[in-house]
Amino acid sequence: MSVQEILADENELTHLLGAQQAVVLSTRVRLARNLEGFPFPGWAKPAHRKEIAERCIEALTQLPRFRKSHVFKMGDLPDLDRAVLVERHLVSKELASGKSGAAVISRDQTCSVMVNEEDHLRIQVVKAGWHLRGTWNIAEQLDDAIGATLGIAFSDQLGFLTACPTNVGTGLRASAMVHLPGLCLAGHIEKVTRALSQDGLAVRGWLGEGTEAAGNIFQISNQQTLGLSEDAILRHLGGWVKTLVDQEWNARRKVAQEEGERFVDRLSRSLGLLRHARLLTSAESMNMLSHLRLACDMGCLPEERRHVVDRLMIEGQPAHVQARQGAELDSDGRDRRRATAVREALRDFPEVGSPTA
Amino acid sequence: MANPLKCSVCDAVATVHLTQIVQGKVTKVDFCEACAAKGGAGDAAVFKLADAVNAVTPAPAITCPQCGFTDVEFRRRGRLGCPSCWQVFGVALGGLLTKVQHEIQHVGRAPAGTIPVGQLRHRLLAAQQELTAAIAAEDYETAAKLRDEVARITTQLDTL
Numbered sequence: 068m069s070v071q072e073i074l075a076d077e078n079e080l081t082h083l084l085g086a087q088q089a090v091v092l093s094t095r096v097r098l099a100r101n102l103e104g105f106p107f108p109g110w111a112k113p114a115h116r117k118e119i120a121e122r123c124i125e126a127l128t129q130l131p132r133f134r135k136s137h138v139f140k141m142g143d144l145p146d147l148d149r150a151v152l153v154e155r156h157l158v159s160k161e162l163a164s165g166k167s168g169a170a171v172i173s174r175d176q177t178c179s180v181m182v183n184e185e186d187h188l189r190i191q192v193v194k195a196g197w198h199l200r201g202t203w204n205i206a207e208q209l210d211d212a213i214g215a216t217l218g219i220a221f222s223d224q225l226g227f228l229t230a231c232p233t234n235v236g237t238g239l240r241a242s243a244m245v246h247l248p249g250l251c252l253a254g255h256i257e258k259v260t261r262a263l264s265q266d267g268l269a270v271r272g273w274l275g276e277g278t279e280a281a282g283n284i285f286q287i288s289n290q291q292t293l294g295l296s297e298d299a300i301l302r303h304l305g306g307w308v309k310t311l312v313d314q315e316w317n318a319r320r321k322v323a324q325e326e327g328e329r330f331v332d333r334l335s336r337s338l339g340l341l342r343h344a345r346l347l348t349s350a351e352s353m354n355m356l357s358h359l360r361l362a363c364d365m366g367c368l369p370e371e372r373r374h375v376v377d378r379l380m381i382e383g384q385p386a387h388v389q390a391r392q393g394a395e396l397d398s399d400g401r402d403r404r405r406a407t408a409v410r411e412a413l414r415d416f417p418e419v420g421s422p423t424a
Numbered sequence: 425m426a427n428p429l430k431c432s433v434c435d436a437v438a439t440v441h442l443t444q445i446v447q448g449k450v451t452k453v454d455f456c457e458a459c460a461a462k463g464g465a466g467d468a469a470v471f472k473l474a475d476a477v478n479a480v481t482p483a484p485a486i487t488c489p490q491c492g493f494t495d496v497e498f499r500r501r502g503r504l505g506c507p508s509c510w511q512v513f514g515v516a517l518g519g520l521l522t523k524v525q526h527e528i529q530h531v532g533r534a535p536a537g538t539i540p541v542g543q544l545r546h547r548l549l550a551a552q553q554e555l556t557a558a559i560a561a562e563d564y565e566t567a568a569k570l571r572d573e574v575a576r577i578t579t580q581l582d583t584l
Contacts, residue, residue: 101507106491110505185503207533214536220507223541226530228507232517233524235510237532294527296543 070148073137073155074390078176079195080155081378089364089424090312091197092244092284092377095156096206099229099238100188103218107230108167108183116167116183123182126216127171132209135174142166147395150386156193159184178209185230186238188213195377197243197312199305203297226293236293239300243308244273248283248361249318259314260285267291268307273353282353282380287311319365323422334362335419342413346402352383352409359413366423368416375412383409430502431456488512541584548577 080093101107105119120140127133141149141163149163157176162168162184172179181189190213192206213219220228226236234240250256260270271286287308289300323330337358341347347355356376363373381387388401388408396404429438431454438454484494493505495516504510510517521528531546551573558567 103507106493106506107504109501109503110491110493110497210533211536219535221535221538222510222530223534224529225510226532226542227535228510230503232502232504232521235521236525236527236530239532291525291527293521293525294529294531296532296546 070139070144070151070390073151073157073172073176074387076174076176079193080176081374081381088196089373090246090315091308092246093193093195094198094202095191095193095242095244096199096202097192097240097242098188098190098206098210098227099186099234099240100190100210100213100227101220101229102187103220105187107185108187109185109230113167119187120167120169120182122217123180123188124169124171126213127180127182129216130209130212132178132205132212133171133173133180137170137172137174139170139172141168141170147386147389151390154384154386155381157191159189161185178205180209180213186234188217197308199241199243199301199308203241203301207297233290234292237295237297237300239292239297240288241301241304242286242288243304244284244286245308245311245315246282246284246357246360247311247315248357249315249320249322251283252322253318255314255318259311263287263307263311266303266307268304281350282357284353284357284380319361323365331367331419331421334358334367338362338368338413338416338419341409342416343410344406346399347383347406347409348402349383349385349405352405353380356380356383356409362419364424367419367421372416375416379409379412429454429500431459433459486513486516539580539584541581544577544581548574548581551577 102119102122105111106115108116108119111119124138128136128138139148139152139158141158144152149158152158152170153160153163155176157172157179158168158170158181162170162181165183167183169182170179171182177193179191179193181191190206190209192202192209194202222228227238229235229238247256247259250259263270267290269288269290271288273281273284273286287304289304291300295303326333337355341352341355341359344351356379359368360373360376360380362368363370363376382391383405385401388404389396391408392400392404429441430436431438434456436456436458439457440455440460442453442455484496486495487493488505488509489512490508491506493509495513498504498509498513504513518528529545530542532540532543534540534543551570555567555570555574558564558570
C-alpha cells in the first residue's frame with residue numbers, strides 16, 4: 068500500500084469532472100468518536116494505543132465503504148508520504164506528527180478515518196463542491212456502521228464523549244472550503260470574517276488551523292458541538308455559506324464592472340505568468356491559480372477547465388511536487404518542478420475573455 | 425482541534441515553554457508572552473517565576489479511578505484522560521463547558537441501536553412550547569397533533 072496510489076488514483080477532489088463548483092471547493096464533515104473503556108490516545112500507554120488501533124482498523128476494513136481501502140500506519144510512512152496525506156486533508160498534522168496514529172482511506176478518497184488522533188476515531192467525509200446534506204448522510208451511515216461494531220463512549224447528558232471539551236456532544240465539525248477572491252479584492256474579507264466569528268463559526272486558511280489563506284481560500288466551520296442537534300449545526304453553517312456565496316458573487320460582479328478592462332488584464336496576466344514562469348513558489352502559484360479559478364467561474368475561461376485549476380492547487384503543494392518527482396527537492400527544485408507541471412497543464416488553455424457571468 | 429498549553433500564571437495561551445533540570449529533577453512550566461516578559465524570559469528571573477508557579481501548583485484534588493488522570497493534569501493539557509473522566513470531573517467542568525460550548529445538554533444523535541434520549545427530551549420541550557402556542561392561536565388541529573406527539577415522547581422516555 069503506498070501513497071503513490073493515492074496520487075495516481077482517480078478521486079473526488081482532483082478527478083471528478085463537472086462536480087466542481089464556483090465559490091465552494093469542497094464540503095467536509097468530521098465526527099469525533101471514542102471507544103468505551105479505553106483511555107483517550109493522548110493519555111493512553113503505547114500498549115493501549117496499539118490495541119485501540121488494531122481493533123479500529125479491523126472493524127473499519129470490514130465495512131463495505133472501506134472495501135479495498137488504503138490503510139496507513141503513520142509509524143511506517145516516510146516523512147514525505149505523511150506530508151502528502153496532510154496536504155490532501157486526508158490526515159491532520161497532529162496525526163502525521165505522531166507514530167501511533169493510523170488512517171483508513173476509502174478507494175475514492177471521499178471517506179477517511181483517523182485512528183488515535185486526539186480521539187480514537189475521527190470519521191471524515193469530503194465531497195467536491197457544496198453538498199452538505201449528501202456529505203452528512205454518508206458520515207451518518209458510516210457512524211452507525213462503526214457504532215454497530217465498536218462500543219462507542221456516550222452519555223445521555225453530554226453526548227459523544229471526546230478528549231477535548233470543544234468537541235463533546237455531537238463531535239461534529241462541518242465545514243466548507245470557499246474561494247473568495249471577490250470579497251478579498253473588494254477589501255471586505257475582514258468584515259465578513261468578523262461577522263462569521265461573532266456568530267459562532269471559525270474561519271481558517273487552506274490547511275486549517277493557524278495557516279494563511281493562500282489563494283483566497285478559506286475554511287468555514289462550526290465551533291459549538293454541544294446543545295445543538297446535528298441538523299441545527301448543519302442548517303447554521305448552510306445558511307451562512309449561502310449568504311457568503313451570494314456576497315462573493317456580488318463582490319465579483321461589482322469588481323469586474325468597476326475595473327472593466329483592468330479586471331480581465333489582471334486575470335490574463337496571471338495566465339501568462341503561469342504559462343511562462345520557470346520557477347514558481349507555492350504562494351505565487353496559489354494566488355495566480357486563484358485568478359484562473361475566478362476566470363473560469365465568470366466565463367472569462369471555459370468552465371470545464373476549472374477542474375484543471377483545482378487539481379493544480381492540490382498538486383502544487385510542496386510534498387505533492389516532491390512525491391511526483393519521486394525524490395526530495397530543495398526549494399529551487401520544487402519551484403522548477405511546480406512551474407513545469409503548471410506550464411504543461413495550461414499549455415492548451417484559451418485566452419482570457421470578458422466576463423459573461 | 426489542537427488545544428494549546430495554558431500559561432501557568434494567567435491561563436492565556438502559552439507560547440514560552442521552559443524546562444529546568446536541577447540535580448536530575450525535571451520541572452516544566454509554560455507562560456504566555458506577557459507573563460514571560462514580566463519574569464524576563466531567557467534569564468534567571470524567569471526560572472524564579474517558574475519556581476514560584478510550581479511551588480503553588482496544588483496537589484491533585486480529583487483523580488479518575490478508571491485511568492488515573494487528575495484535575496492538575498487537565499489544567500495542564502486542556503483534555504481529559506478517558507471517557508469516565510467526564511463523570512469524575514463533571515462538576516468541575518460545568519463552568520468550562522458553558523464557557524466553550526454555551527450549553528451543557530446534548531440534544532443530538534446517539535450511537536447506533538440506542539435511543540437518542542437527548543434528542544427526545546429536546547423535541548419534547550419544543551413540542552410542549554409549540555402546543556401552548558397552538559392553543560393560544562386557537563389552531564386546534566395542530567394542537568391535537570402536538571398533544572399526541574408530547575404523549576408519545578413522554579411514554580417513550582418513561583419506559584427507559
